[in-house]
Amino acid sequence: MGSELIDRAGDESTMLRQIIEATPNAMLMIDPRGRITLVNTQTEALFGYTRDEMLAMGIEELIPERFREPHRSYREGFFTRPARREMGAGRELFGRRRDGSEVPVEIGLNPIQVHDEQHVLASVIDITERLMVQAIETAKHADRMRRSILDNLPFSIIASDPDGTIVTANPAAERLLGFDRDELVGSPIGALREGVGGDMPLLATRPNAVDEREVDYCRKDGSTIPVNEAISLIASEDAEVTGFLSVAYDITQRRHAEEFIRHMAHYDFLTDLPNRTKLFERLDYDLRLAVRHGRGVAVALIDVDHFKRVNDSLGHHIGDELLVKLSERLREHAGPDDLVARLGGDEFVLVLTGIDGEEQVQQRVTALLAAIPEPIDCSGHELIVTASVGVAMFPLAGSDPTTLLKHADTAMYQAKTSSRNTYRSFEFSMLDATNDKLAMAAGLRHALDRDEISVSYQTQVDLQSGELVGVEALARWRTSDGRDITPDRFIPAAEDNGLIIRLGEWVLRQACVDTLTMSEQIGIPLKLAVNVSPRQLNDSSWLDVLRGALRDSGLPPERLELEITEGIFMENPAEVIELMRTVRSLGVAIVIDDFGTGFSSLAYLTRFPIDKIKIDRSFISDVVEDASDAAIVNAIIVMAHTLGMTVVGEGVETDAQEAYLRDRGCDEAQGFRYSHALPPLEVVAAAMR
Secondary structure, three states: OOOOOOOOOOHHHHHHHHHHOOOOOOOEEEEEOEEEEOOOOOHHHHHHOOOHHHHEEEEEHHOOHHHHHHHHHHHHHHHHHOOOOOOOOOOOOEEEOOOOOOEEEEEEEEEEEEEEEEEEEEEEOOOHHHHHHHHHHHHHHHHHHHHHHHHOOEEEEEOOOOOOOOOOEOOOHHHHHHHHHHHOOOHHHHEEEEEOOOHHHHHHHOOOOOEEEEEEEEEEOOOOOEEEEEEEEEEEEOOOEEEEEEEEEEEEHHHHHHHHHHOOEEOOOOOOEEHHHHHHHHHHHHHHHHHHHEEEEEEEEEOOOOOHHHHHHHHHHHHHHHHHHHHHHHHHHHOOOEEEEEEEEEEEEEEEEEEOHHHHHHHHHHHHHHHHOOOEEEOOEEEOOEEEEEEEEEOOOOOOHHHHHHHHHHHHHHHEEEEEOEEEEEOHHHHHHHHHHHHHHHHHHHHHHHOOEEEEEEEEEEEEEEEEEEEEEEEEEOOOOEEOHHHHHHHHHHHHHHOOOHHHHHHHHHHHHHHHHHHHHHHHHHHOEOOHHHHHHHOOOHHHHHHHHHHHOOOOOHHHEEEEOHHHHOOOOOHHHHHHHHHHOOOOOEEEEEEOOEEEEEEHHOOOOOOOOOOOOHHHHOOOHHHHHHHHHHHHHHHHHHOOEEEEOOOOHHHHHHHHHHHHHHHHHOOOOOOOOOHHHHHHHHHOO
């Protein structure tokens, strides 16, 4: 109905009332003061008032009290600028009936002139039924949506009643368990859980909680499958428990990874011999047993002579094969109650138990030294190696594992420096040999003062693109007379004497500067990896050194990676976590170097803020030929990616190794396949070729 101009009250007014009365909607006319001046029968039916009662009322009386003041302001504004408003336009509206109940309404407005005064004619429709229909349709749509989501979720979802009887299950549950939905419905959910009761007593007192646990589900074929199961209550609007919802997913791979990591924590990756952690546990037990029974224990530390020559001449894969076969030979010559362990590199430990005297130890070790040089076939290469052995007897050489191993190491060093392929038993006079390390540390101090230390760089590549992405900084020492001192000699001396803090700072600062220069010359923003020792991390000024190196060089923090070994996790874990978080807050990444050779543990990987893992070269060398190494490498890659970490393969030497790692999703690689450690100018020259 458009705006109409009514100038006479006679026939036209009568016609207006007749038209309004014939309208199927509730119709009201209101003057500028909000008084109701005209209503029809439909309005009486809608609001429950008589016509006369409403003609004595103001429009706000037909509106719930909470809306009256806003409506009054709206009405006054409308009469200031009257305009037609269609049905459905505007806000959510409610009317108030005579009995106080509320009704949802939709209103259309038409400005109208009555006796030269502006009125408004309102058309009102009860939309209760429409809203109910809409609510039903919305609920149906929501139900369809929920069903679609549940059917397509990759998690097993099983609903059961309060007694634990299954009432429904989604397709993922069918796939996980091997049962059809019809086979599951009506059966007790407790029957699916291997060795676990069907009740969840904690839920009764925790209505808003979710109980989560790891259990084994029983499949239709009789097998079991480990799952992570979360159980929550299903409750009605009045908080009555109507059932349980069990959401589960397969954790088979995680279980395997955890078992693998637990094994890694105590056994060496390459040889599967007990590692340092297991060695200390077992040796501590053997010493307590020896005290109780009055028997002797001997610790023999075995170091392969000139092992580096094998790696340098034939490659690390041959060196690793040699270590594996040597470990088998050591096992063969160990007694049933003895222990053979690998400390790392080419060092092994043989713990001899039930020893009656030094003569017995001499016989055992002499037989071992005679067996080691027997030829060993390594991929067609017949190798003959010897070993130097240091022996420490309990209790004469020490009464605890740490002291015995330290003194066995001292005796081994004496054997190696005197005549190789022999053994020495520890004597306290040997401690004078520590002066040699002091001399090495003194020489290193002078080397830093005389600029005899330099930094070389081994390149790192992206395995998918093959592009150069970064470098690892490696310290080198050439004396003024032209002799090269290998890192395996001067780094331990620096660690023992605390000089590693000064050396590490110098390498870090120089490497940051060199990396920026190389990046500019090559045209690639190279990342820089720098090794950091536990002693550096424990130094109170180390964080200031790190900040200073970044600030003075201008190297962006996000291009610096600090490589640490797993052993740091065993010392003050809380302090290490805090230190790592501080480092990462600077933008610097944390990398675990030589992963798998130390104290590997899934707990450490999940607790510590780690960005990248470098798979130790011992697993890469035979990854193509050895199924065990391949399984280990695959597991590390999957595990690291699951935890959001990048993976680097270390010691890559062949195309086949590279292809294997690339196909398994390994992110980066480094090794002789790409380059040896080179001075900065040679890195640039190689990259520009």
